[in-house]
Amino acid sequence: MTIRKTPNFCVVRNHGCFSDNDEGLASVDTRLGLSRRTFLQFCAVVAVTLGLPPEAEGAIAQAISTKHRPPVIWLHFAECTGCTESLLRTEHPALDKLILELISLDYHETLFAGAGHQADAARRASMAANKGKYVLVVEGAIPAKDNGIYCKIGGRTAVEILNECAQDAAAVIALGSCAVWGGMPSTKPNPTGCVGVDEVWKKPVVNIPGCAPNPYNFLSTVVHYITYGKLPELDNQGRPKFAYSRIIHENCERRPHFDAGRFAQEFGDAGHRAGWCLYKLGCKGPETHANCPAILFGDVGGGSWPVGTGHPCIGCTEKGIGFEKPIFALAELKGVTPPASYPRIVEQQGHGATIASVAVLAGAAGVVIGASAAMASNLGKGSKPEDPSEGKE
Ligand code: FSX
Ligand code: SF4
Ligand code: F3S
Numbered sequence: 001m002t003i004r005k006t007p008n009f010c011v012v013r014n015h016g017c018f019s020d021n022d023e024g025l026a027s028v029d030t031r032l033g034l035s036r037r038t039f040l041q042f043c044a045v046v047a048v049t050l051g052l053p054p055e056a057e058g059a060i061a062q063a064i065s066t067k068h069r070p071p072v073i074w075l076h077f078a079e080c081t082g083c084t085e086s087l088l089r090t091e092h093p094a095l096d097k098l099i100l101e102l103i104s105l106d107y108h109e110t111l112f113a114g115a116g117h118q119a120d121a122a123r124r125a126s127m128a129a130n131k132g133k134y135v136l137v138v139e140g141a142i143p144a145k146d147n148g149i150y151c152k153i154g155g156r157t158a159v160e161i162l163n164e165c166a167q168d169a170a171a172v173i174a175l176g177s178c179a180v181w182g183g184m185p186s187t188k189p190n191p192t193g194c195v196g197v198d199e200v201w202k203k204p205v206v207n208i209p210g211c212a213p214n215p216y217n218f219l220s221t222v223v224h225y226i227t228y229g230k231l232p233e234l235d236n237q238g239r240p241k242f243a244y245s246r247i248i249h250e251n252c253e254r255r256p257h258f259d260a261g262r263f264a265q266e267f268g269d270a271g272h273r274a275g276w277c278l279y280k281l282g283c284k285g286p287e288t289h290a291n292c293p294a295i296l297f298g299d300v301g302g303g304s305w306p307v308g309t310g311h312p313c314i315g316c317t318e319k320g321i322g323f324e325k326p327i328f329a330l331a332e333l334k335g336v337t338p339p340a341s342y343p344r345i346v347e348q349q350g351h352g353a354t355i356a357s358v359a360v361l362a363g364a365a366g367v368v369i370g371a372s373a374a375m376a377s378n379l380g381k382g383s384k385p386e387d388p389s390e391g392k393e
Contacts, residue, residue, distance in 0.1 A: 049220040049295055050232065051242045063227035064102060070226065071126055071134040073165055074108040077151055077158040078185040078194050079140030083176035084110050086212035090219065091299040103222060106134070120154055127168060135225070136169035138162065138197050141178040141185040145193025159200055166201040171231055173206045174198065174238075175218055180209040181319040188324075198238065206231055207238035209290075211316040211323075216295050217243040237319070239289070248285035248313050251293040254278065267310075278307060282327040284315030287334065292317075 047056040106126035112119050127134060143150040148157030166172050174197040177183035186194040198205040208217050221240055224232045232240045249255060257277040264272035264281055285307060292305040306313055315321030
């Protein structure tokens, strides 16, 4: 693939998207305070995360440059705020730029300078001014037991606040496993009766699970909404298909070890240190849908996802697995063990990013996230465990 930089071609790929003289892109540079290259890299990352063809980068860049920012009301209930914390650590672009340019963040309890009645008044004013147009993001589970009395804000229960805010929203997004099905706060014995948003607001909800959810899955959902005026395609659990239609095991860099029968038997043993498969340590990758190994976390380089760092996947994105199935329990394999796992003539595949697709992007644009995936995919390629006695005096 040739990377060109001419007045009529973008710097990311050799298809036409923006010229250097494009006014829309130039105005984004100024408003966001981003370099043109960084901005286009962000668009490329979103396009790859969404599993869109290369031409989509241009449409995304155009939409972000020119379209109206959707107003967002962001609620917090029973949770640890890790969902917001992980979003604060995105780098393409940083959240401050995002708040200013991608969305109009009209109410967010963690980030708001105002408090108490002043903050509540701002929420109501935005909802009235943007009736039917705002996006509602809910973070945290809803304690629903005993009429919701275990979570009150300003004297009103989480159930009441959720119903009030969802009533006139254009879309409701449940962000994080707590908001999707109850997550960690709903762990047995669940004394406050924590449930997910869609058990209270019984209309369509976009579910973005994960504890914490990958911020790029949220950002890509919002960018899709801005670019195409509609939400991305969802599966039967309300999850965007681009992010949740492949199982972790499908993209995992340790998969060759699984297929070859090379397993870490306990934490810290020679196989564990050599990067062998974590299945016998309780990895739930074979029964968990998410794109973690393809898009990674935190923009910090290769291997930056749970299995990449040596910890088994706990299935944090999967209802019925994360925070329910014990870490010592082995994952159900559902036909992923040889010989059942030998390739079919027409192989079944999910949608969305793969390590390969993200690595192609890394090669083309040097995007950090893609480069990380490519590096991560090399982890543990060796077939021999390291000799535990090596390096000893
Ligand atoms: Fe839950 Fe988010 Fe886990 Fe924490 O708000 S999904 S406990 S990362 O913070 O809701
Ligand atoms: Fe990767 Fe876990 Fe599957 Fe092993 S069991 S290949 S560590 S996802
Ligand atoms: Fe969660 Fe497993 Fe990904 S624990 S973050 S779904 S690797």
